[in-house]
């Protein structure tokens with residue numbers, strides 16, 4: 001197999017770009033909502049055959065093992081071409097979890113099926129009464145022979161309707177205080193007792209679900225790490241999630257869309273607009289630099305610290321400001337549903353707006369990130 | 382003074398009463414599911430209550446009241462998030478018609494509008510990025526006894542109108558004609574907005590109208606449109622203020638009831654401060670509206686009305702967008718669902734904010750209009 005890391009960065013970019021332009025299905029560019037698995041399946045299965053499901057995973061586990069810089073270039077090129085996202089929790093979360101904490105048997109059982117997309121994962125953390133206060137979660141897992149019996153309800157589970165598996169946090173010790181009694185379980189969603197109900201988002205799309213668990217039997221071999229150690233692992237994973245959510249890709253893509261719109265509308269001859277745009281451009285540029293340095297840390301095998309929270313705050317709020325300016329720049333089109341023609345491309349300012357809207361909520365709200373930063377980084381008494 | 386304050390309160394109360402019986406949000410969701418923006422049946426109810434005729438002179442079957450009364454109703458309709466396009470029709474169209482010089486034709490349409498029999502919409506804009514009603518490429522030419530219209534219009538609200546007031550360029554300036562939606566040569570393309578309402582793009586291909594369909598004669602169309610646009614912007618500002626107020630109430634209630642970390646969200650200082658910031662935004666909306674109505678007289682010159690309207694629309698669009706965005710944030714994930722009331726209000730705010738010039742556009746306009754005034758004074 002080609003050694004991608006050996007390529008000069010510019011050459012790597014050129015190759016990736018050429019590949020996408022030649023191969024990525026035109027009708028899936030710049031989707032106007034989160035795509036369902038059946039819609040993007042063909043493309044991702046093709047990429048899986050080429051060994052490209054997990055560019056960031058180490059090679060020994062079947063990833064591409066790209067350097068952080070190249071991962072960033074890769075993401076930039078995907079965004080530039082408007083490539084639709086897959087239900088990728090397996091790649092971005094479960095992979096890292098198992099590589100770090102999984103047993104050999106778990107790695108053997110699950111990692112190859114993540115890479116082949118035979119398993120599609122969803123994240124079962126949030127519950128109706130455990131959002132920001134995740135540690136107050138009530139879903140319980142009680143030992144019974146070789147199994148845990150799980151009861152409870154998860155909610156806001158992104159694309160659970162397309163998933164085959166869920167990684168979830170459940171309470172295994174009723175007596176222990178909050179964080180201390182939580183474990184990490186891998187659940188096959190075909191198990192009897194699982195009910196999945198889609199929830200429509202503000203834009204009318206079935207993006208997330210509620211998942212009811214009633215006497216769901218989960219074999220003990222699907223426990224990750226030690227019992228009651230789930231919180232520690234979840235926290236370590238959250239670092240990855242924040243790195244992912246803080247990546248500049250959403251903001252970069254939005255800025256690109258805004259640029260298209262602005263050029264078509266001649267807004268760059270308007271000094272007021274140029275000032276706002278230039279500011280956002282630098283906001284994104286420094287976001288990119290910060291992202292690279294956090295990603296370097298991961299690559300060097302160092303754990304991510306609490307400071308990763310600022311990346312999530314800055315990334316999502318920059319995205320939000322860009323989306324707001326796009327809606328404003330769309331002028332009378334700012335309320336029209338669907339893509340509108342600007343020059344020779346279509347831009348859907350509302351899609352940017354509704355994509356940016358929840359980004360400050362999921363993955364730990366920005367208020368919670370600020371709480372973490374003030375406490376753990378600034379160490380304010 | 383007190384009499385009129387009482388009258389305004391009674392007017393507001395009547396809308397509150399209506400909204401209480403209407404179960405508006407459930408009704409709106411059901412309408413949207415069927416692809417409809419609003420209900421013709423409710424439209425008749427609104428007409429019977431007199432609200433569609435507030436700006437219509439008494440001799441045309443209206444209540445002959447002023448902009449201020451209409452604003453009170455608009456604000457209450459906003460608070461209830463009524464999906465019917467009351468401000469677009471009974472505010473914008475009625476104001477344009479009232480300013481038309483061809484009184485007989487205009488008065489007839491006004492009375493149909495007040496009775497709810499006819500929904501009429503102003504077809505004035507031709508380019509989504511140009512909000513100057515003087516930019517009219519649609520042409521009216523004489524052909525024998527008839528006048529023939531050719532051109533296109535965009536974003537006409539509501540698309541469901543029975544009649545369009547079409548602005549057209551003639552050799553002597555802009556004129557306005559009433560064109561029924563089923564007129565031969567008129568093609569209509571509907572586009573949906575984020576709040577579920579529909580706007581229409583019109584193409585006029587040799588649409589033939591008679592002399593008595595002329596509402597504003599050549600040269601008189603522009604001042605009528607300018608008057609209507611200013612009043613509509615003011616009224617949209619009032620509706621936005623009502624919507625924002627409703628959202629504030631909802632959000633503060635939610636903060637007080639939802640518990641995380643064993644305490645109500647409202648106990649977290651970071652969130653209390655956010656709630657206060659939003660409250661200030663709403664106070665500012667009210668201040669701009671209050672200023673407008675303290676300043677306006679029934680005979681205020683157009684330039685003054687335009688300046689006040691720009692100020693109100695700039696403030697209310699900006700503040701409402703902010704209140705909407707933040708209300709979702711303060712609700713967490715539930716605020717991002719279709720079933721949450723926050724979202725349906727935010728989407729209405731997005732539509733009204735973009736309508737007839739968004740905050741950024743109105744700010745610039747206000748700057749230019751006040752500079753002109755200052756130069757005149759100097």
Ligand SMILES: Cc1cc2nc3c(=O)[nH]c(=O)nc-3n(C[C@H](O)[C@H](O)[C@H](O)COP(=O)(O)OP(=O)(O)OC[C@H]3O[C@@H](n4cnc5c(N)ncnc54)[C@H](O)[C@@H]3O)c2cc1C
Nearest residue numbers: 123125126131132156157158358362365367710711713714
């Ligand atoms: C599009 C989307 C996809 C999601 N996907 C998933 C998924 O796949 N899996 C999953 O498990 N979860 C998912 N979530 C849920 C997400 O993690 C939660 O929404 C988030 O943790 C916030 O919880 P909540 O919604 O209950 O809000 P709440 O915790 O009720 O918070 C409401 C508001 O109060 C603020 N707040 C709460 N506590 C404090 C405090 N102490 N100080 C200051 N402010 C505070 C919050 O910041 C927020 O603004 C998703 C959410 C969204 C919107």
